[in-house]
Amino acid sequence: MKGTVGELGEFGLIRELTSRLTTTPAVRLGPGDDAAVITAPDRRVVASTDVLIEGRHFRRDWSTAYDVGRKSAAQNLADIAAMGAVPTALLLGLVVPAELPVTWPAELMDGLRDEAQVAGAAVVGGDVVRGDVITIAITALGDLQGHDPVTRSGARPGDVVAVTGWLGWSAAGHAVLSRGFRSPRAFVEAHRRPEPPYQAGPAAAGLGATSMTDISDGLVADLGHVAESSKVRIDLHAAAFDIPTQMSDIGKAVGVDPLQWVLTGGEDHALVATFPRGRQLPARWRVIGEVQAMSATPQVTVDGKPWLAAGGWDHFGSDE
Amino acid sequence: MKGTVGELGEFGLIRELTSRLTTTPAVRLGPGDDAAVITAPDRRVVASTDVLIEGRHFRRDWSTAYDVGRKSAAQNLADIAAMGAVPTALLLGLVVPAELPVTWPAELMDGLRDEAQVAGAAVVGGDVVRGDVITIAITALGDLQGHDPVTRSGARPGDVVAVTGWLGWSAAGHAVLSRGFRSPRAFVEAHRRPEPPYQAGPAAAGLGATSMTDISDGLVADLGHVAESSKVRIDLHAAAFDIPTQMSDIGKAVGVDPLQWVLTGGEDHALVATFPRGRQLPARWRVIGEVQAMSATPQVTVDGKPWLAAGGWDHFGSDE
Missing domain, CATH: 3.90.650.10 (PurM-like C-terminal domain)
Structure with a gap:
């Protein structure tokens, strides 16, 4: 895998990134269509979005792309767990500079995939666009398995x-x-x-x-x-x-x-x-x-x- | 509503943006917690993410913030409809420069809200961070209402x-x-x-x-x-x-x-x-x-x- 994301082009990059993904039984339709389809056995879905920007939330000289992927996924999957839900899926909105080596988003995706796997989830889709600053927008979905969501508003004196x-x-x-x-x-x-x-x-x-x-x-x-x-x-x-x-x-x-x-x-x-x-x-x-x-x-x-x-x-x- | 997003601060901006939202019966838990909860009556959820960047996907001198909001939402909600699903929810990952007037993200949110409403959906959550370039990452969710998802791969000769x-x-x-x-x-x-x-x-x-x-x-x-x-x-x-x-x-x-x-x-x-x-x-x-x-x-x-x-x-x- 050589060259920059600009040399590879949008569709080449998407192919490279999706080729690294694994799936789970919850994923009914993965990347490659207008949208993904994921099971929601509980009839409710838990959803959370986070955005990370280079220089603000991570530094390429401190963390590898793989670690940034792990961390970005972890941050969002933790939000799902914090509702009392089991994570099922991640979607990735990624902004990358044209001159970025392809290895960077590829290893980022490996990190996202592996962290999703730790949590029992899979990366199911996303969007990749060119821009000046690496920006990672992740949405995580999860299933409540019959539990009520655990919010921030239920603490009672004596707890x-x-x-x-x-x-x-x-x-x-x-x-x-x-x-x-x-x-x-x-x-x-x-x-x-x-x-x-x-x-x-x-x-x-x-x-x-x-x-x-x-x-x-x-x-x-x-x-x-x-x-x-x-x-x-x-x-x-x-x-x-x-x-x-x-x-x-x-x-x-x-x-x-x-x-x-x-x-x-x-x-x-x-x-x-x-x-x-x-x-x-x-x-x-x-x-x-x-x-x-x-x-x-x-x-x-x-x-x-x-x-x-x-x-x-x-x-x-x-x-x- | 005066001043810049930097003057208002992160939590002030989030308050301003969420105060503009409306809800639907599908939204069990809206913004303000670790994650949102949306009904998924079909036991499957359709999900899609798109990213828009200023100067690339929209221009502030050509479009108002409100129109950018309508368009950003429309683009993503259309992906859900294209699967044969009914849109239920939008999540917003937003990058805004500190010097941006608060009116801009506020009107963007109005546009997202109104377009979501046209499609029958609601904005249920998101994340706002500071960065140099306005970047809008939207995730749309939808419900298949018992239909099989309509993919890109089912066309047959004679159709x-x-x-x-x-x-x-x-x-x-x-x-x-x-x-x-x-x-x-x-x-x-x-x-x-x-x-x-x-x-x-x-x-x-x-x-x-x-x-x-x-x-x-x-x-x-x-x-x-x-x-x-x-x-x-x-x-x-x-x-x-x-x-x-x-x-x-x-x-x-x-x-x-x-x-x-x-x-x-x-x-x-x-x-x-x-x-x-x-x-x-x-x-x-x-x-x-x-x-x-x-x-x-x-x-x-x-x-x-x-x-x-x-x-x-x-x-x-x-x-x-």
Whole structure:
């Protein structure tokens, strides 16, 4: 596979990309027609769209095309899992410069395919156009398998807050990469390729989760959306977080309290959910706080106090 | 509504955009959560994604934001109709520069909403990020209502080829605009805001259409995909096309055979389908040719001969 996407042309590129795909029994009609057809056994379909732009959401010098594919897919598939649904399909809207080597979108597609497979889904279609900046728009679909969707608005005072997946690993990896290092590898890898706990999403729906979201902007920020939607206050317990030694070491090396990464680091796409108190939770869920009656802002506190450095990103903010 | 999207910020912009939306009974959960939930009564969902970029697929000096919204939605909703499905939902991935006035994405959203409404669908979610070039990635979903999907691969020798919707109007409008004119208004409007015959899609599935596609790259080019997928040859009859007098007049004025626009003009998003010979078709369908056994290329001919100027676009071609 040689040359640029401009040399290969639109139809050649589409052929190259679709030739890499695999399918699942849910895919009734894959790429190549006006639209794809996917089963929706539940008679409802869950759908979410995310957009990633080079230089903003990923860097070609930090991540391979394959890793960007894995990460782009993961981010969107996690949204489906966070509703309590099983991912079924991905659609890709891709903008690529004409001078980009064909290997880049090809390896991106390999990454999308493999991450979809981890989640049980398949890439079923998309669109490729030429433009100056690599832009990746992904839509993920999923099936609720008879469960009610788990929204952000169902948390009730008295519920416990529990999390599953990695917390702060991507942020720690980002801190390492930003300073020009390539290790510790586990954290760099976590930044390049998050591992959302897909199966925990539908399982949480089965466990009676009252609310759920995936952590993309940071735990405190994303729980802020839950608190706002549910009209409750959420208090987290700092001691409930288990900071890995290696993460503490990185924190010392770069002068950052690692709890900051855990509480405000996004992109690990862990799942945070609320459950009725007393509900028996599998070991993968760690209880980190509780839901309380609404009070004045801030709606999310740590040990009863505002988390001063709490954040998340405003993608249009000027300080980025 | 004043200021730029950068001043309003990500969450402010999302609030502004979602406040403009309407809903339908198919929308179980709209924007504001990790994902939307839409009914899929047929137990299958039809899904298609398209990407439009400023300067490439639309121009802000030629089209209002509202018209770009109508057109972007139409293009994608037509793909759903072309499968024989009823559109249910749109998701929007939007890239906007920070310095863009908020009115632009707001009016874009109005256009998306209104076109979705024409097709019976609703905008249910999306993502907005900051970037240098306005980029619009739309995913449309639809329901087959018990019909088999009408693909591009089912045309059989002996079938008739029929079309419904506008042909060449957008291309004639483009020719007018390219020369700095703003009239005849009907053609300019057709370019700015196509009117796909949404209801004809599911109706064609009910009429037993053997293949169908929407015309986005031009009739000859899109029928080429049908011929290739169905392994047949398609012959069109030039005399079957009714060229409006006004289109002929524009052709004379700009030195273009208007049949060229009819045969190769895309973006009207008319529907072209094949039906078993003898099938009684409603008046909205005009028979324009017939399906024959496969032969050497070209697979699509006009009165038995290759259409020399036949085209469509290769979005990565260098001559654009």
